[in-house]
Amino acid sequence: MTTMLPTPSDDGLPRRFADFATLGDALDYAARGERGFNFHDARGALIHPYPFAMLRHDARAAAFRLIAHGIGPGDRIALIAETGADFAALFFGAVYAGAWPVPLPLPTSFGGAAAYVDQLRTQLGSCDPALLLYPAELDQMASDAATQAGVMGITFEAFAALESPEALLPPARPDDIAYLQYSSGSTRFPHGVAVTHAGLLSNLAAHAHGMAVTSGDRCISWLPWYHDMGLVGCMLSPVANQVSTDYLKTEDFARRPLAWLDLISRNPGTTLSYSPTFGYDICARRMSSQTKAAERFDLSRWRVAGNGADMIRPDVMQAFVDAFADAGFDAKAFLPSYGLAEATLAVSIMPPGEGIVVELVEETQLSGASGDAGRPQRYRAIVNCGVPARDMTIEIREEDGTPLPDKAIGKVWCKGPSVMAGYFRDPEATAACLVDGWLDTGDMGYMSGGYLYIVGRAKDMIIVNGRNHWPQDIEWAVEQLPGFKAGDIAAFSITTPGGEETPAVLVQCRTSDQSERARLRDQIREKVRAITGMNCVVELVPPRTLPRTSSGKLSRAKARNLYLSGEIQPYDLAA
Template sequence: MSTDMEATAPGGTPTTDTLPRRFADFDTLGEALDYAASGVRGLNFHDARGTLVRAYPYSELREDALAQARRLIAAGVRPEDRIALVAETGAEFASLFFGVVYAGAWPVPLPLPTSFGGREAYVEQLRVQLSSCDPKMLIFPPELAQMAGEAARIAGVEGIDWSEFATRETPEAELPTAKGDDIAYLQYSSGSTRFPHGVAITHHALLNNLAAHSHGMKLVGTDRCVSWLPWYHDMGLVGCFLSPVANQVSTDYLKTEDFARRPLAWLDLISRNTGTTLSYSPTFGYDICARRMSSQTKASDRFDLSRWRVAGNGADMIRPDVMQSFVDAFGDAGFQASAFLPSYGLAEATLAVSIMPPGEGIQVELVEETELSGGDRRGDRPQRFRAIVNCGKPVRDMTVEIREEDGTPLPERAIGKVWCKGPSVMVGYFRDEAATEACMADGWLDTGDMGYMSDGYVYIVGRAKDMIIVNGRNHWPQDIEWAVEQLPGFKAGDIAAFAITTPGGEETPAVLVQCRASDDAERQRLREEIRERVRAVTGMNCVIELVPPRTLPRTSSGKLSRAKARNLYLNGEIKPYAIAA
């Protein structure tokens, strides 16, 4: 096969380019696109079956973005105005995002509706985020005109269908000159619902993180990316949209909703586009693909994953058992376990805080549960260990410290709060000084996560706010959920554990379990089996509630939201199955 054929996806933008590669070493995001547009690479959008719908070279993206900028300026948009954009994966959002940047305003990507919550929940989510960012306008895809338009009306914001906006005139206008310390965009973290926090990221912070990202992954000229991640989440927006522009990488996209319907289309696209070497996913993406293959024949009959150099993993707790299941399912299709690249990050640090060096794969340390919870092992209960995944080394220019609750730095291998400091840390939360001061001090960011350092590597053990404290002892919800997952018929994402207060005033864990059984006697049997399993693993008696499938809420990035599950349960909005008399 010729080099040219290897370097190009069928009908898409080329993988390789004669343009000298620059690793995000620009002053502003607009400059990054200006440079990428002088080459031949670009973005490529595919339908649900992975068929190329549109090749979108960076040169065309820049031309469209400049036209969008002139339309925005003609509509009265000024520097530092916020422009809210519903982040549908496609050329329209891409051109609008960069059009807002060229106009000197701040794009604010907002989510698409999910399958959870329905119309009213989506309208309310948009409304609170619009109220938070106070935008000049909300621009949305025509198919969401009813819901997004209603949210804009309630929030008192002008709502515009982007197909209508694209027909407007593009009068000549002088574009403002951006500086590196100007705000580039606002990002709402995936947990931003009732009390949204708009993360303000400068051009300098963004490009520093994108350069560190490419450095950590050891990006080369023959790399090509495939992604299904949503553009309203930091890993999708920053890692798989803005990074390819700033580092001049051709990228192929499936829409997130298409991946959800046909997960294996992701691996089909990687197999078919022979230049593909990079693709990222949270753990659940690998999990669902491995499960879909379990009933099929050899993966090698359908897939070729031998060129997949960086199989990135982040955005939620990394499960080594799931990663092994993926290797078991796709090893014969050429997938190498060493391709796994665990990472850790958050929107408040732009994206990446730590990245595993390529080729080192999944590495775990077994940590005794009493070390994880900060207690002493009691009684004659056997030791129990949890496998904690190595999330790599701090990216270039980033410093990580583990601290006590009072801010005192902790030594090697001591578990505490994870703090980070570097040029890519956010300016703060938009118009929320109190929330900013609560998590930032002297340039350091309190990530809200718990972890430890070992030999220069970062290990994450959980979210501090998820910790369950009963009788003075700390318990991680992941350990309770894992115990239930070991029972037949349950899987990751079916279980949510959190603390509640009983009528007697005592703290106790509650465990919500999605149950598919319809027979009362079977449900009662499952309830007792779950109760005994949790007691055996944790030594605790828990409130066990069985709930219908698809009940537990998710964040916009697909992660289980324990905090929201707890609120919905306590408010009576999650209705468990009745206990048979």
């Protein structure tokens, strides 16, 4: 029996850092070597090595099928982004055919079949695709959404069975659109981010330079391919920078998080792997009930432990170090970064080896208030998110657009070749955030000695009596209480019947005892008052009630809408 071998970390092909005119050119070059993708099962066993040469062969065949189906340059091809060879080949096939692939989410992030069908239908209506392609196991839901949106839907398997007569592939130009990316929060009003080949490759080159990719480097990922960090950072970047990559499906990571660290431990080369804060958090929590980490893991070769996609929590990072230091994990491997789909991905990247660096910022600086002499000073640890990515410029600005000096908190703006061309068919939304080539990220932060520090999202800010309060501060206050954890709490602003703005806090509660619920509510209210000086509305809700975005982040805006519309029903403590 032939032993299945993964693609090598190194081969004889000289590495190029995404210095190509188009994404198709990048795959053409990577296919000349032996590196590639490697797909693993839920326990981390290799099930499908997929060299870039095979990906290119399959992608060209997919392009011929699309052209035979009447697909031409500029047509959108919607693809359900299942981690696997089928999606990868179809994505690059659409690129070779001059069409725009549009990755769409799997149903794992949604409340049920109806919610998922509605989400798909909404995004299909936005991108107006010629085709929706999806894995056979999603046939019922995907075909329902396609029918409702008036789009032809075909399974991956049925599409692969179609004829693929060779055809002339249309030439691509650097300024052509390469793909559309929906940002993770795009639910009711989706915005398709249009990314050009030139913009994409500029950002992918910035990844390789920013992480100092070198021989022996190998990427490991469980991130979903419908989210910018998973798609751009862990699928397209490995092709353009010729890095062999090992994949776990996102749902397999969710069931067995430590399989991620098992996969890193088994890899012979230096390792690159990214995760939002919650990925590190869940691994550290799982480890608390396990044997010593050193008996199971070897994390000594993990050179870049990237962190991005949500607010970086220094306490969570420290808990991960505490759990895995004896398995060889080096805290200096942490590489914080900041980015968003509208900038393709990376805006800032921490130089490798500097680890997690924090600055303590007094809360009156965060709120813009003058402070209350009667209250003790309180500080929040703000994580350094690195220096501007290659070819990216960052400015901190006042609301009126005036640039701010070092250490002053304001809106984060960025400019560079990888900033999006615009939102697809939405000039108003584009004009609202793109001004003279500068992108208003919607995030608040400050610069300090050339490094970017992110404070929070401007639209999440809670403004009470003229003072600004960050929902994270309220949520973290509740998390200090026993029995609660990150993701259990959503804080946002509501208007009382008397017309006053006040913070509301929804807290997922697991106890069924009424007196205990009442005690918890009072305890939470007192904790928030002690930390912020504010009275707030506290509502206890059932577990798994709070909505999340497609990338797994808490959606405060959606939680607020569902609460105000009555779709989130708190426990009745008077019963």
